[in-house]
Amino acid sequence: MRVLWLIKGLGPGGAEQLLVSAAEVARDERFAYSVAYVRADKQHLVAKLAASGVPATCLATGVGGARLWPLRLRRRLRDVDIVHAHSPLLAGVVRLLARTLPTGARPKVVTTEHNVWRSFSTPTRWLNRLTSGLDDHRFAVSDEVRRSMTPRASRHSEVLVHGINHESFERTGESRDAVRTALSLRPDTVAALTVANFRTEKDYPNLLRAAATACAADPHLTVLAVGQGPLEHEVRELHAALGLGDQFVLLGFRDDVPDLMRAVDLFVLGSAHEGLPVAVMEALAAGLPVVATDVGGVAEAVVDGQNGFLVPSRDPKALAAAMLRVAGDPGLRAVLSRGARAGSSRFDIRTALTRQQDVYAVLAAS
Structure with missing residues (x-):
């Protein structure tokens, strides 16, 4: 056929x-x-x-x-x-x-x-x-x-x-330490990753404002963003206006997302609309706690307290609070990481x- x-x-x-x-x-x-x-x-x-x-x-x-x-x-x-x-x-x-x-x-x-x-x-x-x-x-x-x-x-x-194709996603790539070194991440840095193109539905203004609050409260927190798209100019303008500097790094297009996921400590998504994001499924397979807005099918993958936390959309204060909660508690991250891996096989x-x-x-x- x-x-x-x-x-x-x-x-x-x-x-x-x-x-x-x-x-x-x-x-x-x-x-x-x-x-x-x-x-x-x-x-x-x-x-x-x-x-x-x-x-x-x-x-x-x-x-x-x-x-x-x-x-x-x-x-x-x-x-x-x-x-x-x-x-x-x-x-x-x-x-x-x-x-x-x-x-x-x-x-x-x-x-x-x-x-x-x-x-x-x-x-x-x-x-x-x-x-x-x-x-x-x-x-x-x-x-x-x-x-x-x-x-x-x-x-x-x-x-x-x-x-996702778990076999392809989990193939051995660069080590966590090697990737963190290439990204200039210090040993005490808690790194969050988002994978989302610069489009309206991904609501980067929500994420950037949440990151500004969270990074000001926790100087050890850094957010890495993989993405490109039609709203790049607007995203970069807001990034500069909020004074995020090197605590929110715009990486552009990357074809090594599995390596990046091995190098970070949590995944974050601030979308206004979603279906069921592939990036969330990949993050769970990588054992990353997920902090995301409760939109579309995200709640069908992320369970509060089990593998991450959900917050209302268009609420940067709530998103920042959830990011800080996960970033500031290594024990909680370990629990959520185990939950993420345990449930990822259904995707x-x-x-x-x-x-x-x-x-x-x-x-x-x-």
Whole structure:
């Protein structure tokens, strides 16, 4: 069966990383996978997909590519049995394009909702409201994501918790001491890490203000931020205005997140909207206590007092207090770390991929 994974871009985002993890474990000979994307400037993960035998093609390159990619996608749909969209905008587009093909040449359409619908732009939200009924199967990455849909779309959606490739994530890399030395972290520094691109839903203003409070109260605390994106200028301006200096380090894009997680002491996320963040699953697998806002499916992974703490969104004082609580208590960090590792095994990409393949097989047979 020819399966096309469709995504907006292949930059270093959560949904994009899920495709890489799935490609790494996709060893079922019944399926031939490929990827198509439309953001020519987002190619960070193309090589990783290729290394796993999954070719990726940008539909928007060449003359007129930015305008003609829907026509190129329509032609591509004739050559696949299943198209699985991982972007709300592209999901709406591919649903409509598929219906323009003759029945015998029309692929089955599967979609995955990775974020709550209220986080979509108004046009994208309405596109999904009007077209979601055209799906042959729809997944949601968390209960909260499914509840955010219209009642009709919610009833016809299956919650499928995704995960990470634990084997790939846990491969031996740089030692904790080596990474901390490279990052200029002192032995007495308590380091927190966030992995989030500079986008509205990640709410960096909330995190930066929380960090300003926490770092002022604890001079041994340092926050490291991995991310890039359209709001970088605004993030850097606020960082400077708050006087965070070297206690909040903007690392930009990094492809060594597992190494960074081995070098830090806790993970923090200040988002306003989420689905079920891949970075949180990775942090738990690394045994990191997680301090995060209670949004989307985060509460389905983080349990207060067991593997971390949840706080209300858009409340930097609460986020700072939770960061200080974990940073200032090594014994608590040890307890939360054990809890994180103990529960991380349920976030396994193999489980999610197996269920997807079952759906693909049933749809193709029908």
